[in-house]
Amino acid sequence: MTRRHTDRIGAPAPTPEPAPASASGQPARRVPRRAATAGPVRLLLLLGATLTALVAAIAFGAAGLPLGDVLDALAGRGDPSTTAIVLQLRLPRALLAALAGGGLALSGAVFQAVLRNPLAEPYILGVSGGAAIGAVAAVVLGWGAHAPWAVPIAAFIGAVVSIVVVFRIAAGVGRRLDTRVLLLAGVMAGAFFNAIILLLLTFADVETFRSALFWIMGSLSGATWPAVLILAAYFVPAAALLIALARPLDLLALGEETALFLGARVERVKWAAFLVASLLVGVSVAVCGVIGFIGLIVPHAIRLAWGSGHRLLLPASVLAGAAFLLAADTVARTIAAPAELPVGVVTALVGVPVFLLLLTRS
Secondary structure (H helix, E strand, C coil), X not given: CHHHHHHHHHCCXXXXXXXXXXXXXXXXXXXXXXXXXXXXXXXXXXXXXXHHHHHHHHHCCCCCCCXXXXXXXXXXXXXXXXXXXXXXXXXXXXXXXXXXXXXXXXXXXXXXXXXXCCCCCHHHHCHHHHHHHHHHHHHHCCHHHHCCCHHHHHHHHHHHHHHHHHHHHHHHHCCCXXXXXXXXXXXXXXXXXXXXXXXXXXXXXXXXHHHHHHHHCCCCXXXXXXXXXXXXXXXXXXXXXXXXXXXXXXXXXXXXXXXXXXXXXXXXXXXXXXXXXXXXXXXXXXXXXCCCCHHHHHHHHHHHHHCCCHHHHHHHHHXXXXXXXXXXXXXXXXXXXXXXXXXXXXXXXXXXXHHHHHHHHC
């Protein structure tokens, strides 16, 4: 009895199996299945919301269309007048709103990550001011009346000029891209551009002044298929590149020195993120005008709800920004029909209370 008891007590304990090693030789951490599937499920929910907002933007307007008629028109077998309304007017406008909203929200999330400031927004580097100068100059000089593409082309040229000026100022300070210098250069450039805009508007007549002001407040009324294709041609590669920077942006959130120690090419990441995001904002502003609050509110809301990991934050910002601008444009077209409100006014009226609510709850 005693010997059996001694053998049982003295027997060596079973050796646990070692955890599988990762490629770096460190024990691999097992990610809970629920946490691994939460991100894709959330993105699918946002995708469903975006598609719902897209269908609603096509169906609702000054003249409401039944859902069946919309689907028939999209399939090419509907009534000719309904098909013309859907395919030539509402569908390009809805797609342009989705692309612009997604691009502005994605750019805002990238600026907030690189500047490590959740209150940063896409127009913080003066891109909107440069684009507005080009657009207002085209309107005041009468170019837009003779060539419909004169205003967006002039706006894009102004945006590119503002980007070059701001980055040239920041690069002239030192070899490293100092985000503080870049931020100050953007603020000063924006103030200077606004002064030039006011100077141009003083020489405009009443109708020209109204047209320029309507553009500055943001509008999708001039949406066309060429505008959709131009924005999509830049949006797709730019979004792919920025989303691919998710891991370096996560490392930058820890600080530049820590990110450099962990293997991130900090300067290259900052330059790439700023340039690509700024050009994305420039293209969006050129075709839609200055639409505020999307790049500020949407990434901030996603971050508060689902965390700050950029692998989820960046694609979620694209989908949520698209859904938000689609809904705002639908409201702008229907709330005062047959008149139309500037979509930038709607985003501000909705965005400010929502942002204050998020701010107080956080």
